[in-house]
Amino acid sequence: MAKLEELRYRSAYFLWVGVFFIGVFALIALLYGATAKIDYVWHWFDVPKYIVNQERIEITAGMGGEVAAIEGEGKDAVVIVKDGDDSESYPMAEAEEIWVSKGDFITPGKILGVYHKWQPGILLQGMWLTLKVSMYAIVFGILIGMLGGIARISKNPALKWSAICYVELIRGSPLLVQIFIWYFVLATLFNRLLMVYGFSEIDALYYGVAALACFTGAYVTEIVRAGIQSIHRGQTEAARSLGMTGPQAMYYIILPQAMRRILPPLAGQFISLIKDSSLLGMIAIRELTKATREAITISLSPYEFWFVCAILYLILTFTLSMAVQYMERKMAIQ
Amino acid sequence: MIEVTDIHKTFFVPHKVKALVGVSTKVAAGEVVVVIGPSGSGKSTFLRCLNHLEAADSGHILIDGIDILDRKTNINKVRAEVGMVFQSFNLFPHKTVLENVTLAQKVVRKRGKSEAHDKAMGLLQKVGIQDKANAYPDNLSGGQQQRVAIARALAMDPKVMLFDEPTSALDPEMIGEVLDVMKALAREGMTMVVVTHEMGFAREVADRVIFMDEGAIVEVGTPEHFFQNPTHDRTKLFLSQIL
Ligand SMILES: Nc1ncnc2c1ncn2[C@@H]1O[C@H](COP(=O)(O)OP(=O)(O)O)[C@@H](O)[C@H]1O
Ligand SMILES: [Mg+2]
Numbered sequence: 001m002a003k004l005e006e007l008r009y010r011s012a013y014f015l016w017v018g019v020f021f022i023g024v025f026a027l028i029a030l031l032y033g034a035t036a037k038i039d040y041v042w043h044w045f046d047v048p049k050y051i052v053n054q055e056r057i058e059i060t061a062g063m064g065g066e067v068a069a070i071e072g073e074g075k076d077a078v079v080i081v082k083d084g085d086d087s088e089s090y091p092m093a094e095a096e097e098i099w100v101s102k103g104d105f106i107t108p109g110k111i112l113g114v115y116h117k118w119q120p121g122i123l124l125q126g127m128w129l130t131l132k133v134s135m136y137a138i139v140f141g142i143l144i145g146m147l148g149g150i151a152r153i154s155k156n157p158a159l160k161w162s163a164i165c166y167v168e169l170i171r172g173s174p175l176l177v178q179i180f181i182w183y184f185v186l187a188t189l190f191n192r193l194l195m196v197y198g199f200s201e202i203d204a205l206y207y208g209v210a211a212l213a214c215f216t217g218a219y220v221t222e223i224v225r226a227g228i229q230s231i232h233r234g235q236t237e238a239a240r241s242l243g244m245t246g247p248q249a250m251y252y253i254i255l256p257q258a259m260r261r262i263l264p265p266l267a268g269q270f271i272s273l274i275k276d277s278s279l280l281g282m283i284a285i286r287e288l289t290k291a292t293r294e295a296i297t298i299s300l301s302p303y304e305f306w307f308v309c310a311i312l313y314l315i316l317t318f319t320l321s322m323a324v325q326y327m328e329r330k331m332a333i334q
Numbered sequence: 335m336i337e338v339t340d341i342h343k344t345f346f347v348p349h350k351v352k353a354l355v356g357v358s359t360k361v362a363a364g365e366v367v368v369v370i371g372p373s374g375s376g377k378s379t380f381l382r383c384l385n386h387l388e389a390a391d392s393g394h395i396l397i398d399g400i401d402i403l404d405r406k407t408n409i410n411k412v413r414a415e416v417g418m419v420f421q422s423f424n425l426f427p428h429k430t431v432l433e434n435v436t437l438a439q440k441v442v443r444k445r446g447k448s449e450a451h452d453k454a455m456g457l458l459q460k461v462g463i464q465d466k467a468n469a470y471p472d473n474l475s476g477g478q479q480q481r482v483a484i485a486r487a488l489a490m491d492p493k494v495m496l497f498d499e500p501t502s503a504l505d506p507e508m509i510g511e512v513l514d515v516m517k518a519l520a521r522e523g524m525t526m527v528v529v530t531h532e533m534g535f536a537r538e539v540a541d542r543v544i545f546m547d548e549g550a551i552v553e554v555g556t557p558e559h560f561f562q563n564p565t566h567d568r569t570k571l572f573l574s575q576i577l
Contacts, residue, residue: 238424242487243410243415243438243442257426260428
C-alpha cells in the first residue's frame with residue numbers, strides 16, 4: 001500500500017520534471033520560430049572570435065642581403081642575414097615555419113617566418129574590465145561601508161548624521177544619474193583643477209569606479225549597521241567590563257561576529273554591483289555591455305551577442321556567489 | 335574599596351522609570367555583600383553603575399578612591415580592576431574558552447602570549463574546566479560557561495568582583511558548581527558584590543546582606559539578621575516568597 005503511494009508520488013515527480021524541460025524547450029523553440037518568421041539568420045559561429053581570436057604576427061627582416069646561415073633547430077632557430085660586413089640575427093623561436101633558406105637574397109621587409117598568437121577578443125576584454133571595475137568598487141565599497149556603518153551607530157551627531165545623509169542621498173537617486181554626476185560634473189571639475197595645477201587628468205574609469213563604490217558603500221553601510229546591531233548588547237558590555245576601549249571591543253568582539261551575519265547580504269549586494277557596472281558603458285567605459293554593443297555593430301548579430309553577454313555576466317555573478325558560499329562554510333566551521 | 339553616596343538613576347526610554355533613588359553604601363576590602371530584592375527593584379542598575387556600564391545621574395561612586403563619575407577619570411582603567419559576571423554569561427562565542435580568558439589580558443593588560451596563557455590555564459584549572467580550554471563556548475553547559483566567565487573576569491586580577499544573578503539562568507543541577515567557585519573566591523578574601531537569591535550562599539559567605547526595593551536600600555544586616563528577625567514588612571514579604 002505504502003509502496004504504491006510512493007510509486008505514485010515518484011512518477012508524479014518525474015512527470016513534473018518532464019514538464020519543466022518541455023517548457024524550457026518550448027520557449028526556445030518559440031523564440032527560434034519567431035526569428036525564423038522574420039528571416040533572422042543566426043550566426044553563432046561568429047561569436048567565438050569576439051571572445052578569443054588568433055592574431056597573425058610576421059617576423060620580418062630589417063635589412064636586405066644574403067641569408068648567411070640558419071643556426072639551431074625548432075625553438076632555437078636563428079636566421080642570420082649578412083650584407084658585406086653588416087650582419088643581423090633574427091631569433092625564430094615562435095615561428096611555425098621558416099620561409100627562407102640559406103643562400104637566399106632578401107630585401108628589407110622580407111617575411112622570415114609567421115606565427116599566430118591567441119589574444120582576448122573584445123568581449124573578453126570587456127568582461128575583464130567589468131571584473132576589474134567591480135573588484136575595485138567592492139574593495140572601496142567595503143571600506144566606505146565599514147566606516148559608514150560604524151559612523152551610523154555612533155553617538156556623535158556629526159558622524160551619525162553624515163552617515164544618514166549619505167545613505168539616504170545615495171539610495172534616493174538612480175545610479176545612472178549618480179554616474180553622470182561623477183562623470184559630467186565632478187570629473188570635469190576635478191580634471192580642470194588638476195590641469196590648472198599642472199597635473200595630468202584622471203581617466204574616466206576611476207570616476208566610474210568612484211560612482212560604483214559610493215553607491216555600493218551606502219548599501220554596505222546599512223548592511224554593516226544591521227550586522228553590528230544584531231550582536232547582543234551583552235557582548236559589548238562584557239568586553240567593556242574587562243576594560244577594553246570602545247574601538248577595541250568593536251574590533252575584537254563585535255565586528256568578527258557581525259561579519260558572519262553581514263556576509264550573505266553583502267554577497268547579494270556585490271552581485272548587484274557587477275550587474276550595475278553595465279551602466280558605466282554610458283560614460284564610454286568599455287565594460288562588457290559596451291563591448292557587446294560594439295561587437296554587434298561590427299558583426300550585425302544582435303540576438304546572439306546579447307545572449308552571450310548575459311551568459312558572461314552569469315559566469316561572473318555565479319563565480320562570486322560560489323566563492324562567498326565557500327567563505328561562509330569556512331567561517332561556520334570555526 | 336567601594337563608596338557609593340546618594341546615587342540616582344532614571345531611565346527615560348521606553349518610559350520614565352526611576353531605577354535608583356538615592357542609594358548609599360560602603361563595601362570594605364575583602365567584604366562579601368549580597369544584594370537581594372524583587373525583580374525591577376534596581377539591583378542590576380546599582381551593580382552596573384559600579385563599573386559605569388550605566389552612568390549614574392547624580393551622586394558619587396568611589397572605587398578604590400577613584401571617583402568614576404568624574405569626567406577626567408579613565409573609566410577603562412577602573413573597569414580593568416572591577417570584574418563583572420553576567421546572568422547570561424556573555425562569553426565571546428567566536429573565541430575558544432582559552433581565548434576568552436586570554437584576550438583582555440593581552441589587549442588591556444598588555445601581557446605577553448605565554449604569560450596570558452599560563453595565567454588563563456591556571457584559572458581554568460581553578461574553576462575546573464582546563465580540559466575544555468580549546469572548546470567553543472556554545473559546546474559547554476551553562477554551568478561551565480559561567481565558570482569560564484568567572485575565570486575571564488579573574489584573569490584581569492580585579493580588586494572587586496561584581497556578580498549579577500550568576501546562577502539565575504542555570505539549570506538547578508548546575509547552580510552548585512558555580513556557587514562553589516564563588517565561595518572559594520570569597521574565602522580567598524576577594525571583595526564581592528553579589529546580586530542573588532541563593533540564600534544558602536548568603537548565609538555561608540556573606541558579611542552583609544542588602545535588601546533593595548523600588549530603587550532604594552530598605553534594609554541592611556547580617557545574613558542571620560535577615561533569617562531571624564527582618565524588621566521591615568516589605569523585607570518579610572519578600573523573604574517569605576523566596577525562602
Ligand atoms: N537600559 C534600561 N532602559 C530602560 N529601563 C531600564 C533599563 N535598565 C533597567 N531599566 C528599568 O529600571 C528598573 C530597574 O531594573 P533593574 O535594575 O534591572 O532591576 P533588577 O535587576 O532588580 O530586576 C526596571 O523597572 C527596569 O525596567
Ligand atoms: Mg537584574
